Each structure stands twice: as structure tokens, then as C-alpha cells.
Amino acid sequence: MFDRLEDLLIRYEEIMGELQEPDVANDAARFTKLMKEQSDLTPIVEAYKEYKQCRQNVEDSLVMLDEESDEEMKELAKEELNESKARIEELEKELKILLLPKDPNDDKNVIVEIRGGAGGDEAALFAAEIYRMIAHYAESKRWKVEMISCTENGIGGFKDCSFMVTGQGAYSRLKYESGTHRVQRVPETESGGRIHTSTITVAIMPEAEEVDVDLDMNDCKFDVFRASGNGGQCVNTTDSAVRLTHIPTGIVISCQDEKSQIKNKDKALKVLRAKLYELECAKQHDAEAELRRSQVGTGDRSEKIRTYNFPQGRVTDHRIKLTLHKLDSILGGDLDEIIDSLIAADQAAKLGKMQEN
Structure with missing residues (x-):
């Protein structure tokens, strides 16, 4: 799943780059196709970026717990660790749903x-x-x-x-x-x-x-x-x-x-x-x-x-x-x-x- 998410993140960044190219705006069909793809990928990419940030927060909190001697700072690190772990579980569920095959007719009248x-x-x-x-x-x-x-x-x-x-x-x-x-x-x-x-x-x-x-x-x-x-x-x-x-x-x-x-x-x-x-x-x-x-x-x-x-x-x-x-x-x-x-x-x-x- 995470290999696929990394591929989608790369593709999203490619699309954002293509949309900045001056000739794309002149090609209506290509512009519309890229905007549609960007719109479809945005919720997946945003959830995945948040997931990666939470994973980083977990690592940082563990380092702080290991190195920090101040009890108040340790409590803050524990709180951050628990919140990030809980959010990671939620995001994993969200990402599985976001990656489900989409009905090609969903956007139709x-x-x-x-x-x-x-x-x-x-x-x-x-x-x-x-x-x-x-x-x-x-x-x-x-x-x-x-x-x-x-x-x-x-x-x-x-x-x-x-x-x-x-x-x-x-x-x-x-x-x-x-x-x-x-x-x-x-x-x-x-x-x-x-x-x-x-x-x-x-x-x-x-x-x-x-x-x-x-x-x-x-x-x-x-x-x-x-x-x-x-x-x-x-x-x-x-x-x-x-x-x-x-x-x-x-x-x-x-x-x-x-x-x-x-x-x-x-x-x-x-x-x-x-x-x-x-x-x-x-x-x-x-x-x-x-x-x-x-x-x-x-x-x-x-x-x-x-x-x-x-x-x-x-x-x-x-x-x-x-x-x-x-x-x-x-x-x-x-x-x-x-x-x-x-x-x-x-x-x-x-x-x-x-x-x-």
C-alpha cells in the first residue's frame, strides 16, 4: 500500500509541475484532464502527507523520551506520542478507503x-x-x-x-x-x-x-x-x-x-x-x-x-x-x-x- 502511495505522491507532484507550464493552459483538453487527476489525487496525498508527519512525530517523541530528563517535557512527549499513534491508526483506515477502486460513473449526471x-x-x-x-x-x-x-x-x-x-x-x-x-x-x-x-x-x-x-x-x-x-x-x-x-x-x-x-x-x-x-x-x-x-x-x-x-x-x-x-x-x-x-x-x-x- 505504501509503495502505491509513494507513486501517487510522485505523480501528484508531476501534475503540479505540468500545470505550471505556460503551454498547458492553451491546451484545454490536457488542462482539464490534469485538473481532474489533481482533484482525484488531492485527498489521498493530503492524508498520506499527514500520515508521514505523524510517523515523524512518533520518532521525535521517542527520541525525546529517551534523551530528556525533565519530567514535564517527558509528559509532553508522551502526550504527543499517544496522539500521533492514535491518528496513525485513523489515517491508515482512511487511506485504505481512499485507495479503493473508484466507480468510473461516480462523477456523472x-x-x-x-x-x-x-x-x-x-x-x-x-x-x-x-x-x-x-x-x-x-x-x-x-x-x-x-x-x-x-x-x-x-x-x-x-x-x-x-x-x-x-x-x-x-x-x-x-x-x-x-x-x-x-x-x-x-x-x-x-x-x-x-x-x-x-x-x-x-x-x-x-x-x-x-x-x-x-x-x-x-x-x-x-x-x-x-x-x-x-x-x-x-x-x-x-x-x-x-x-x-x-x-x-x-x-x-x-x-x-x-x-x-x-x-x-x-x-x-x-x-x-x-x-x-x-x-x-x-x-x-x-x-x-x-x-x-x-x-x-x-x-x-x-x-x-x-x-x-x-x-x-x-x-x-x-x-x-x-x-x-x-x-x-x-x-x-x-x-x-x-x-x-x-x-x-x-x-x-x-x-x-x-x-x-
Whole structure:
């Protein structure tokens, strides 16, 4: 591990040197690549430098204890020694986590798809609540939320909806929302007061760049139609909505949120690229099934990940057996405690797998 850390420290210093060269600023692609690499290495290098300083402090304290005769100075040296040893243990753990392989999609924007499952209108109402939960969480992170398409059920629920979240690190945190979400409550439409269980599915897909997916436009068929639903005066009077069919896979995407047909086409293509990229990633995950089993679930939309129980005011994440009694604030977008716990569990699983190997 320390050989690798020394190599990363050397590379970091090389990057800092290259960024000082006058011709680098004129080469936008090279400058961006170096800045990204520097940003990725900075937390590792800072932790490693602190680790080396603590090791030096331990050596200096031991020398002082050996040579110093003054009792007060010896006490100070002991205190410094104990503090440095404790910090070294903390930094070793931090460095192991920082050196874990990073998900290449973590810095990407995401496309979110929410679909009502079992439960009819109640599932659709819950789908709209989960949309608002994710949207509020995204806004708290200063990420941009942009609707792509939405099919409403007439009473405020969503049969399905898809939207884009744009912002640094959006996928790194939102990927943990992918899966089946279950709600247990008495529906407003239920006169008998019985608790119903309904489900919805959430798919979180990283936005795919053109370089990520080889998309042949000859495989794409576009149809235009008149948009329906809310969207301003002109949305229902022009053929601005777009239906994109990808012939080889049979994937169909409808987009009608924008008033411009061109913008709707662009959004539909973004969704298609994300879906094709997800299919490719799924193939790789199947090939690395053993690695996937060692991680906290972050992708299988058939996996029941969380239950929202209204009578008891609790939310339970089944992947890490975490229960929190703050249903209202979680549905209001307060997801950090759950996501932080999932990230910690994922890191622990990966560290355990690495130590086994």
C-alpha cells in the first residue's frame, strides 16, 4: 500500500509541475484532464502527507523520551506520542478507503426513472412522493433537476416519470436509490382504514457520453406527436413531443416536457444512451458476479431496498438493516444519513473482499 502511495505522491507532484507550464493552459483538453487527476489525487496525498508527519512525530517523541530528563517535557512527549499513534491508526483506515477502486460513473449526471408497481393509484401517488423526495435531496446539494417525461394518473400521482439530475457527484450518491421502494399506509381512498402495501421501482442511470456508447442513428426511429398534460398554452397545439424507438433493442422513449421538438429529441437521445450504457454495464456486472455480490446493492431494480411505514413513522433500509423514525424528513429529502450509512457499508464490504484476496 505504501509503495502505491509513494507513486501517487510522485505523480501528484508531476501534475503540479505540468500545470505550471505556460503551454498547458492553451491546451484545454490536457488542462482539464490534469485538473481532474489533481482533484482525484488531492485527498489521498493530503492524508498520506499527514500520515508521514505523524510517523515523524512518533520518532521525535521517542527520541525525546529517551534523551530528556525533565519530567514535564517527558509528559509532553508522551502526550504527543499517544496522539500521533492514535491518528496513525485513523489515517491508515482512511487511506485504505481512499485507495479503493473508484466507480468510473461516480462523477456523472444521472437519469432517474420512477414507475408505479403493485398498488394502482396508491403506487402512483407514492411514485410522485419519491420523485419529490429525490428532487428535494438534489436541490439541497445544489444539483439541477430537469423533467424529461411524466405520465400522471389524474389524482396527483405518477404512473411513471423520468428526469435528469445534473451536478458534481450526483451518481455517487443517488445510485443507492436504485431498486424497489415499498410503502405501507392507509390510502386516502380506503374507507375501511386498512393498511395497504404498494411498491414502485426506481432506476438510476449514469448519463452516458457519446464516447461511452456506440449509437448508430440509423437504428433510431423518431415519431412526433402532440403533447398532452400540463405544459403551457402551446404544448398541446404543436407536434413537439417525440417518441424515439431504438430498433435493435426495442427500447421506446417518449419525451414531451420541452416545447421544442429539437430539445425533446436531444433529451430522448440522452435517455437512450443512458439505457444502452446501463445494459452494457449490466453485462460487465454479470461477468463480475462475485465482486457484485460483495457490494451493497446499487443497481438491481427488482431488489426491495427500502420500506416506508406511515403508521409507525419509520423508514427501513433492508440492505443494511437501518431503521430511522423520521419518515417526514426523509420524504422531504433528508437522505444524507441513509446514503452515508450505505456508502460506509459498501466500503466495508469492498475492504473485506480485498483483505480476503
